Amino acid sequence: MKRIVKWVALVVVILAACGFVAFLYFIPPLTSMAPEEFVNGEGAMAPPVDGIADPAVRAIAERGRYVLLTTECTGCHVTPGPQGPIPEMYLAGGRTFVTAAHGTVVTRNLTPDKETGLARRTDEDVKRVLRSGVFPDGRPISHMAMPWAQFSNWSDEDLHAVVVYLRHIKPVRHEIPPPAPGTPDAIVPGAVEVVYGSDAGKK
């Protein structure tokens, strides 16, 4: 009887160990989930424009949604969580980049929140960031973290459409810390940029 218990216990322990190794191996299921699940998740994050009353604004915002969605602004600007990007924190920022030329920068909150988001900024301020990589106070934005040099090739009308859409997404309160010193070399020797997957913002 004792021997059977011992054997059963041994099998259970081995099975548990195998299960744990399998868990480590297969989780997160990034390449076992169907691609369509990621595709649908990406589309579901970007709010539709149906709620916009003015039909002209709605038509422009629809274009802005298309440009913003297909440019994958979400890759850096959706707040990261332990299980990946948090859909409820769509474009609320918080991902940390340590860049060679511009130190430690955190992706901004692009939602129209009054205190921590773009409601504080004029259209011109936002367009200047997207096209010239310059904050309203004149500080330069790292082109290595934020591809503003590429976005500068948007037509004026597409640039406008992106800003209109950003004005109509859900405001999320999420305070982003200002840039700080830092060099990627100090984290990983020889690196030119280091990107973290945790949230540096304050809810």
Add this chain to the structure above:
Amino acid sequence: MASVPTGARWIALAAVCLLLVGTAVGIAQSGAKPEPTDVKHLYDTSCANCHGTDGRGHGPAADPLNPRPRDFTRGWYKFRSTAADSIPTDDDLYRTIEVGLPGTSMLGWKGILSEAQMRALVAYVKQFSPRFASERPAPVAVTRQIATSPESIQKGRAAYESLGCGACHGEGGAGADAGALKDDWGNDVYAPNLTEPWAFRGGRSAADIYLRLKTGITATPMPSFADTAKDEDLWHVANYVVSLARKPVWEMTADEIKAHYASQAQKDAANPVQRGRSLVSTMACGHCHTPIDREGRALPGLTLAGGAKFRMVVWGDIVTPNLTSDNETGLGRYGDDDIKRAFTRGIKHDGSRMLPFPMGWAAYAHLTPQDQDAIVAYLRTVPPVKNQIPPPARLGLPAFLIAKFQMLIGGKDFPIVIFPGNAGSAGNPAASPAAEQR
């Protein structure tokens, strides 16, 4: 002094020190911005990102920009009030800094920098070229403006045709398929669409347009018509160009906007390579698929040739693929559907899967079929660069499991680490003299 007790002397000294420090702090606070005496610092932080600390127009952020940032060392400037071969006036340069160049990355610094700072930058920019020490600006004679009228616009249209403006700008100014225009540095430039005046670099008023016609846009295919056209005709052409303006979307009604986007989609369908170029540029494909140096500057000759190394613990070292049309190392090896499946489903040509990051295929899947085709059409035209990309280097199984344990159980945030240089077979080309001149 000898009779003053030591303690009192120290107190007096301390008082003087405090006064001095206080005054310094007061001065620093009264001018919230740095004084123009530190113009090099101002230039290096505000301008050098694009124009380079040496003024040659190849700063770290310059590569994706179209038009390219100005090379200050030649002393050639596009937007002037002076004759075709002349250096600009100080006021010309000041105007560009103050209001910027619409439609480009060159912003207007008014409201961010003080007038004194902008004036200091004018002087600083001039010292990059010896021309400003030896030459004097030669302003063009601006004749009295001819007010616009149906008659003037009619004359302007006739002059626009006889002067051959349509060869580049198209009939009615809406752009022509003039092929790749080049400036004197060999950079691609395009003739602006004259129906979209909000993007006119030098301003949209008739007086601004008259000046462009009179002075030309130096070092580009846009000539000066000062000697080849009657002066009054230049005013008529300016009035005609002003009359070509269409409504921008932000002034249109909903129906007009929908019609506008539909006609834009039709134009894009007729010219997929141009649409694809625009998408590949603005979707920032080159942000990862072009290797960079330590300052974040694109390595010369390797645009879209892949080779940037990303270290992603736990998934290993992944090098970005070569997107040029090369038949052995680039996309030339793959069919259209392979390419589309890769950037919209994250499935590689051999059927293996990509992670959902950093390559944003889940987002690119939302491109319309027409835009997906346009991207492929453009990538087929990217000149081939031989740059063999090494396969991903995975962690060994024990290291993989240990790192996964740290990540899943320990909650450790392994960052994505990006390395400078090209990990592909083409190596790290040094900036060639030609590339440096840009």
